[in-house]
Amino acid sequence: MATAVQEMRVRSASGKLLLLHGGDTFSDDLLGNLTRGAATIELLNALEVEFLALGNHDFDYGVERTRELQALARFPMRGANIVDTDGEPFLGPPFKIFQTGPARIAVLALAYHNTAETGSRKNVAGLSFESGIKAARRWVPRLRERADIVVVLSHQGTAVDRELARRVPGIDILIGAHSHDEISPPERIGATWMVQALADTAALGELTLTLAGDRRLKAVTGKVHTLWTDRYPPDPAIARTIERLRAPHRAMLETPLGTAVESIGRQYKSESPFDALTGEILRQHTGAELAFLPGVGYGVTLKPGIVTREDLATLLPHPSKAATVSLTGRQILEVLEQSATNQKPADPMDRVGGLVQTSGLRWTADLTRPVGQRVSNVSVGTAPLEPEKVYRVVTNQSMLQGLHRYSSFARGLDRVVLESSVTELVEAALLKRGKIRAPAAGNIKLITAPGQR
Numbered sequence: 001m002a003t004a005v006q007e008m009r010v011r012s013a014s015g016k017l018l019l020l021h022g023g024d025t026f027s028d029d030l031l032g033n034l035t036r037g038a039a040t041i042e043l044l045n046a047l048e049v050e051f052l053a054l055g056n057h058d059f060d061y062g063v064e065r066t067r068e069l070q071a072l073a074r075f076p077m078r079g080a081n082i083v084d085t086d087g088e089p090f091l092g093p094p095f096k097i098f099q100t101g102p103a104r105i106a107v108l109a110l111a112y113h114n115t116a117e118t119g120s121r122k123n124v125a126g127l128s129f130e131s132g133i134k135a136a137r138r139w140v141p142r143l144r145e146r147a148d149i150v151v152v153l154s155h156q157g158t159a160v161d162r163e164l165a166r167r168v169p170g171i172d173i174l175i176g177a178h179s180h181d182e183i184s185p186p187e188r189i190g191a192t193w194m195v196q197a198l199a200d201t202a203a204l205g206e207l208t209l210t211l212a213g214d215r216r217l218k219a220v221t222g223k224v225h226t227l228w229t230d231r232y233p234p235d236p237a238i239a240r241t242i243e244r245l246r247a248p249h250r251a252m253l254e255t256p257l258g259t260a261v262e263s264i265g266r267q268y269k270s271e272s273p274f275d276a277l278t279g280e281i282l283r284q285h286t287g288a289e290l291a292f293l294p295g296v297g298y299g300v301t302l303k304p305g306i307v308t309r310e311d312l313a314t315l316l317p318h319p320s321k322a323a324t325v326s327l328t329g330r331q332i333l334e335v336l337e338q339s340a341t342n343q344k345p346a347d348p349m350d351r352v353g354g355l356v357q358t359s360g361l362r363w364t365a366d367l368t369r370p371v372g373q374r375v376s377n378v379s380v381g382t383a384p385l386e387p388e389k390v391y392r393v394v395t396n397q398s399m400l401q402g403l404h405r406y407s408s409f410a411r412g413l414d415r416v417v418l419e420s421s422v423t424e425l426v427e428a429a430l431l432k433r434g435k436i437r438a439p440a441a442g443n444i445k446l447i448t449a450p451g452q453r
Contacts, residue, residue, distance in 0.1 A: 295354025
């Protein structure tokens, strides 16, 4: 990333380069977790990031730690729709105006309005999250009076960003995050240009703005650079910083857990090989018939070869404890229908999380059907799911508390929270197995378009 950024700075020597970050910054990495975000902030300072929109996972260490990390950062971390106890935006003004030669560019940050539903509610105690569209309607007109170009840096996801562009006039550029999409070249929605550059530090988006003589936006061009390691060698100074930060934690980071005999990736909008593996491990440990895991989009593919603790932590970074619960078949259907609703709600503002991941279950979700009638062909093993039968289910503590609106878990019986986290159980299983492979796929069928088979 540092090498790619430096190349851009060299190319833009005659103009001003603004390096912006879309959020979910600290906790999807083992070194980040071991330093509670401090290592990540040091690296972003070294990159000379100039503005950051807070993501839902930027509160995973609690509100006070986010305040501490802002004190370490040499750039603002903001969200216009995050309201503090004093009624003001969290951490201060949610925008910054940059002077680029004769032009003034205002950057406004928007956070994810459903943040409280994507993690532990205690982590955001004292904060409230309102609609980013509502917040933008307040702030964009003010910024139009003070700047020539208005940029919104949004951690709301593509579906909501499109609604934002349609409903709020005055936004010139909309830089998105959260949904991990690649939007390149820039997409035009009315008078707004929209872009997004994937996730996991795998890509860097580049936008070039051409202004007319009156400093109004004349043209926008851009692309997403995939950061292939053979194309972008490590920046020596950043590499030395990373090695220094890793040194005290090297033994923990590089502990080998086993050998992957195939690539094991994560999907969060469809069936996920890694989550199928995790669910299988949880079922074997607890004796549960079924496993449910939240659909999440972070983490990188486990490549064939040695898998370290650090590799695993990119996929299971959050220390949620494993939990078991008894659910009826009817409640299981409710969970599956809620997941289908989460993927394609009537209102894009209600979208939250990815497709729920299951083990021990076969099912079909048809997103072209009406809400509440999307799930069919549900079976446990080879037997159809019985609505009145009680099944033992293993999940994690966050799901038990209603993560991603899965309220059925809270109504289950015989709820037990285990002492071990999901990550610890998976680590132990991989060490025992030695050879790591994902279970056979084909247990979740997702229909997203009419006529799809």
